[in-house]
Amino acid sequence: MIEVKNISKSFGDTHVLKDVSATFEKGKVNFIIGRSGSGKSVLTKCTVGLIEPDCGHVFFDGRDFTAMNRKERKEIRKEIGMLFQGGALFDSMTVAENIKFPLKMFSDMDEKSMSDRVQDCLLRVELEGQGDKFPAELSGGMQKRVGIARAISMNPKYLFCDEPNSGLDPQTAIVIDNLILDITNEYGMTTVVVSHDMNSVIEASDTIHFIHNGEIAFKGDNADMMVSDSQTLNDFIYASKLMQKLRDTSSYKNK
């Protein structure tokens, strides 16, 4: 479980996060949703320590990450996997080398065990036989799957996914959503997904945190979200005409 307590972050005069608290549960896919610029990526980066919050604390299973020194944080980070928005694959390395990299850096596995683990990860994301390709030779969806394979190569306890579906077609987006959902259930990880894709939220979320203007404006699950009377949340959920039509159809049927 990851607990974020009273996190605030400002960049100059812009207050991006204002006293944000949230709990991301173990074995669940926890979504952080919100409009672009609402602060969801900054919250994620504060949680994993890529950005230092101005105040507040982050606890990974009770361990205060914000109070740790660099060496202690390094140990926690070995338990974290992260899928970045653009994949962030090392472009000078092949797919297999990308997945093997964390194993080489932090495990005591021999070459054969590492290669076996790489094959397992590739199989898990349905990319067997693609290990010798370079990231530039792959499609966007394949790069995301390699990113997931690299993130899970060390069997992480915590998985962070920053906009996993951005730039993908709806079918590939569903493949990625299902993969994240399956992996979370399979490994019992605490998964945090940053997204503004409502299809993904409906398909894959267990818990949802909606950020508006740097504050948590809603916490709950799918069912709670759909019946929420929060105007800002409803404006976000029903921004697309498709969602508006679905709501109207649902309301009509309920009558």
Place this chain on the structure above:
Amino acid sequence: MATVLHRPEKGKIFRRQLVKEMSIIGVESIGIVTLLSVFMGAVMCLQTAHQISGWIPVYTIGFTVRQTMILEFSPTLIPVILAGKIGSNIASQLGTMRVTEQIDALEIMGVNSAGFLVLPKVIAGFICIPVLVIMSMALGVSSGAAIAFITGVSSMADFEYGLQVDFVSYDVVYALIKTTIFALIMTSVSAYHGYYTSGGAIEVAKSSTKAVVYSVVIIMLTNLVLTKLLLT
């Protein structure tokens, strides 16, 4: 950037990175250094031959080629040229890694990204650039001798005498001290600008330009200070 000096996570991987960087910084620069040094030595020989007349002895040609190559052309001009080649390479590579979140990915894994990416480049520059400069000195003087012989502006005996006259071995030490400091300047300044890039492609280009300009300016200022401190 202080984390650059932290102990690497795995020695084996660090050594592999170091060899890779030595290849990029050292081996891949041999061509340009050879080209520049050969032409600098040859042109210096012909320029000096053109300037001397009357009471100035012919061995001055060999003497001038030696002194200019050892004191300035090789230890200062070669690092300035390499600041353009290597500096832009380092800054654009690190800048691109930064804006595509590859550096964040390293940090998330628990890798000391500055130590992993920057330190091998600085050490590779520290080792390879002085070697390239020594090579440049030898090539410059040799090409000067060759052009003197081919064009007949000086006999080999006069040129050789000029190379040996008033030779002070400290000049080579001075040149290598300068080169080593310039190598540290160009690799660390370029790495700094690349590592702290933020934004997109335009910012990467700006970082690359800044890396070269700042490196050259700092090298020139340091050259002045070192010359005053070490030679006067």
